[in-house]
Amino acid sequence: MTIAELRDLLDAEVLCGGELLDRDIHSACGSDMMSDVLAYVKDQAVLLTGLVNSQVIRTAEMMDMICVVFVRSKRPTFEMLTIAEDSGIAVLATKMRMYEACGTLYANGLGANHTP
Amino acid sequence: MNDALTFHFDVDGENFVSAGQASVQVKKNLRELGFPPEVIRRVSIAMYEGEINMVIHAGGGEADVDVFEDRIVIVLTDRGPGIPDIDLAMQEGYSTATDRVRSLGFGAGMGLPNMKRYTDEMRIDSTVGKGTVITMSILVNNR
Structure with missing residues (x-):
């Protein structure tokens, strides 16, 4: 699916990176613990999280992710959006809670791409 | 052995928001130098974890990166x-x-193990009350 399709499925607002909406994404992960993202995630293009601080964007950048989705109507700061713009990461916000957002994407074919 | 390209960074221990800036810069530099994406990612994650550790545990510090053709230290x-x-x-x-x-998303006890996992060699020299030096090497042609 593309980031645009993800946006539609989550009824999300695009906060930055609108030019990335055509990019393909094949897997995603959901976590509020950046330590876990850094430890276990591999090749996921999208991070869904309810945590709001600049290290969320940095973590996504380190993992070569191209999209961060904030759940539960959380709003990133201007500074975070600036970092995301610089890093080529699209940032979206949805009213859905984490479970619902992840479930919706999973049910629509966006997998987790687990690697041991 | 070829001469290394070296990068030096001061890591600000007072500012959680800016933590990771050195890792971001190293990532950019390695990309410009044409290293394989997987190598760049391993270097970035290991260094980023280390940088976060320095900020949350040690009040900051210094990061030095030596880039050789066949390894990054x-x-x-x-x-x-x-x-x-x-x-x-x-x-x-x-x-x-x-x-x-x-509450900021770190401190799960994964930092050091993660640094070891993503590097080919890691050494910790630490003296209580004085400080810690962590040396990590990533081989370019490994994996």
């Missing part, structure tokens, strides 16, 4: 409290981080 030096029991600190899930740090 990261040296992180701090004057923090030191690590009393390195074996314990290396255990996944063990952490001395505060609740505040945990």
Whole structure:
């Protein structure tokens, strides 16, 4: 699916990176613990999280992710959006809670791409 | 051996928001130098974890990166409290981080094990009350 399709499925607002909406994404992960993202995630293009601080964007950048989705109507700061713009990461916000957002994407074919 | 390209960074221990800036810069530099994406990612994650550690545990420090054709060496030096029991600190899930740090998404006890996982060699030299030096090497043609 593309980031645009993800946006539609989550009824999300695009906060930055609108030019990335055509990019393909094949897997995603959901976590509020950046330590876990850094430890276990591999090749996921999208991070869904309810945590709001600049290290969320940095973590996504380190993992070569191209999209961060904030759940539960959380709003990133201007500074975070600036970092995301610089890093080529699209940032979206949805009213859905984490479970619902992840479930919706999973049910629509966006997998987790687990690697041991 | 060819001469190394070296990068030096001061890591600000007072500012959680800016933590990771050195890793971002190294990532950019390695990309420009044309290293394989997987190597760049391993270097970035290991260094980023180390940088976060320096900020949350040691009040900042210094990061030096030597880039050779066949390997990248990261040296992180701090004057923090030191690590009393390195074996314990290396255990996944063990952490001395505060609740505040945990609320920021870190402090799960994954930092050091993660740094070891993503590097080919890691050495920790630590003296309680004086500080810690962590040396990590990533081989370019490995994996």
